[in-house]
Amino acid sequence: MKKNLLTSWTKRKLLFIALLGLPFLSIQAQCPAVPISPQVICDASQLTFNDLDAFVTSGPNAVRWFLNPTGGSAIPQTQLVRQGTYYAGDTTGTCGTRSPLVIDFTVDPSGQSLDAIFCSNEMPTVQSYIDTALAVNIPAGGSVEVYSDFALTMMVSPSSALSGNANYFIVFVDATGCKGQIESGSTAVFPSPNAPTPPLTQEFCSDTNPTVADLNPGTTDNFNWYSDVDIANNPIPPALQLTTPLIDGETYYIQADNFFCESDVVEVMVQIDDPANPGIGDTIEYCVDSLPASDFDLFPLLTGMPDTSGTWSGPTTITNGNQGTTNISTLIAGTYNYVYTVPGPGACPDENTTIVIVINDVLSSGIASAIVPLNFCESQAPTAYDLFLLLDNEDAGGTWTQGSTSASPVINTPFDFTGLMPGTYDFTYSQNLSPNPCPEESTTVQVTVLQDPNAGTAIATEFCENDLVTNSPYDLFSSLDGTQDNNLGTWTDASNSVVTNPIDITGLTVAGSPYNYTYTIDNGSCTDTESIVITILPAPESGNYIGTPFEICEDEVAANSPYDLFNLLDGTQDTNGTWYTGNSSTGTAVTNSIDLTTLGNGTFNFTYNVPAIGTCTDVDVTVTVIINPLPDTGVPTPLSVCINDLAANSP
Incomplete structure (x- = not known):
């Protein structure tokens, strides 16, 4: 806090100094002068620049205040004064450098925001505003004045209620009564949300x-x-x-x-x-022919420490409260539910559990049907056979096992017999199995899988068409691998006609190929068949030598060249073969027709070879060409005789 030092002694001293300076002031063209600076203001509330005129010695013109020693615009005279330095001039603006005046307030401005926000459910008053936004800025031992108007004519009572938005003008007062300049603040009261309405x-x-x-x-x-x-x-x-x-x-x-x-x-x-506890239910089974004749209690059938506050419901009359006394002696086969319900406390739902009473009928496993024992040949064993075809008069719902008792491995029907080896097998159909309380009943039937005979395994058989004569008659068993049980079975052809083995194959052709034959064998119970296939393959044809050499005299060679060697074959040959010199195809290949003029006199052999067709070949054919020399007639000698010697030289 700053105290007011402008005592009467000081005022007299300042007046003396001012009188001494009057000649100087007149020299300054009568501009305003500030004799004392700084000035400490005790009551700064509503202090305007008009009020500062009291601290200057004015000239002939009205005083004006500026923020700068030279230049600038004059401050409005009605504007509130804040702490700071101001410069005195006049309305002429020709005072040169202006005199400064330092203004200091005994009560400093707060320098803080004086705004406050409230909610409607706080029931705020002006005192709430003072406590919230103003109290921290009140000088020690001082107070605060709150006005609703700038002129400070309407002081607001601390008990006045706040609402909506409002602006206030605040003056802080210290312990000696000095007041600060007017400060502004505002309040805003926002509506509070309604209180929630939950269930309490x-x-x-x-x-x-x-x-x-x-x-x-x-x-x-x-x-x-x-x-x-x-x-x-x-x-x-x-x-x-x-x-x-x-x-x-x-x-x-x-x-x-x-x-x-x-x-x-x-x-x-x-x-x-905590939720209600109805306990844990159970399933109880009876046989229809052994139901309890007397009443019994359901509650002891529950486990898990059930609450005793529940009630029972079910298909028969129930008495005795939570004990659930009932009688089931008149029930028929079926499933019956007895429900125990315990009411739930508070927000917990009712809880219930069920005792299931199952009354089983006495079911029959039936008797073996007339087709038992059933026989299958191994090769004819079905993949899905209905085992119920082996029974008569059975009840549904039983269990099939592979074996002679109900304890044998469980199987399903239809049953796949293809995986069984030859032999006799038991299959058992059982009813009333545990935990069914009715007496167990089982029926066992037999199925025999018969051994198949072995007709052997076919071997692929092929003949070249030019080998049929050589291989006929043909033993059909040569087309089996020898694993057949015996050779006493029957052979049939593709038309299922019986054929006699061995067979004549000379009439088989490439065009009619392949040829199928089936071997059937019977062991008295089952049969087995195996089909073989004979394939006739096309073969090459080298033809046949006509048997007569081509023979000419040497003087006829030129006339018969070139000579076509195919003239020496019978015409059945393939024409895509090759001719060779000599008696085999190992000789030198020659081009047909041949030039006889290159041969000379003598006997010449030529061999014809055709290429194989697949695996089939044909024999080479050799032909002969003979070129004979002309006979020697000698040299003629002239004979001269006398006419009278003719007789002597004749003949």
Whole structure:
């Protein structure tokens, strides 16, 4: 705090100094002069620049105040003065460098925002505003004045209620009565959200593991839950997480908010009940011919320590409260449900469990049908045979086993016999198996899988068409691998006609190929067949030598060249073969027709070879060409005789 030092002594001293300076002031063209600076102001409230004129010695012109020693614009005279340095001039603006005046307030300005926001449910008053925004700025031992008008004529009572938006003019006062300059502040009162309307007591069942998320907030959308409140009934942060488990008997607090304001707190009591325990039900089985004749209690059939507050319902009359006394002696075969229901406490639902009473009929496994024992040849064993074809008069719903008792391995029907080796097999159909209380009944039937004979395995058989004569007659067993049981079976052809083995194959042709023959063997119970295939392959043809050489005299060679060697074959040959010199195809290949003029006199052999067709070949054919020399007639000698010697030389 700053005190007012402008005492009477000081004032007299300043007046003396001012009188001494009058000649100097007149020299300054009568501009305003500031005799004393700084000036400490005790009552700064409503202080304007008009009031500062009292601190200068003015000239003939009106005083004006500036923010700068030279230049600038004059400050309005009615403007409130704040602490700082101001410069005195006049309306002419020709005072040169102006005189400064330092203004200091005894009560400094707060320098803080004096605004405050309230919520309607706080019931705020002017005193609330003072406590919230102004109290921290009040000088020690001082006070504050709050006005609703700038002229400070309407001081507001601290008990006045605040509403909506309002502007106030504040003056801080120190302990000596000095006042600061007017400061402005405002208040805003926002509507608080309505308090939530949750059920004040909320019940849950412990088996649902309730959390804060399960609490019912009532009619509000924006809210938070808290576990406690302070002495002013405000919630103590932090807000509870939605995953926080609820605790039985605890109080939880809900508060709505609308960003600016929060509602009044509403407390909710939580009650968590344990669910009812109806116990654990069971299934009890009886045989229809051995039902209990007397009454019995259902409750002892429950396990798991059931509550005793429940009631029974079922298909027969039930008495004796939770004990559930009943009689089932008149029931027929079927399934009957007896339900025990225990009412749930609080929010817990009713719970129930069921005693299931199954009354089994006495079921028959039937008798073996007339086709038992059933025989299958191994090769004819079915992949899906209905075993019920082996029984008569049986009841459905029983169990099939492969073996002679109900304890044998369980199987399904239809049954696949293809995996069984030759032999006799038992199959048992059983009824009333455990836990069925009725006496077990079983029927066993037999199925025999007969050994098949072996007709052997076919071997692929092929003949070249030019080898048929050589291989005929042909033993068909040569086309089996020898694994057949015997050779006493029957052969049939493709038309199923019986054929006699061995067979004549000379009439088989490539065009009629392939030829199928089937071997059938019978062991008295079962048969087996195996089919063979004979394939006739096309063969090459080298033709046949006509048997007569081509013979000419040497003087006829030129006339018969070139000579076509095919003239020496019978015409059945393939023409894609090759001719060779000599008696085999190992000689030198020659081009047909041949030039006889290159041969000379003598006997010449030529061999014809045709290429194989697949694996089939033909023999080479050799032909002969003979070129004879001309006979020698000698040299003629002239004979001269006398005519009279003719007789002597004749003949």
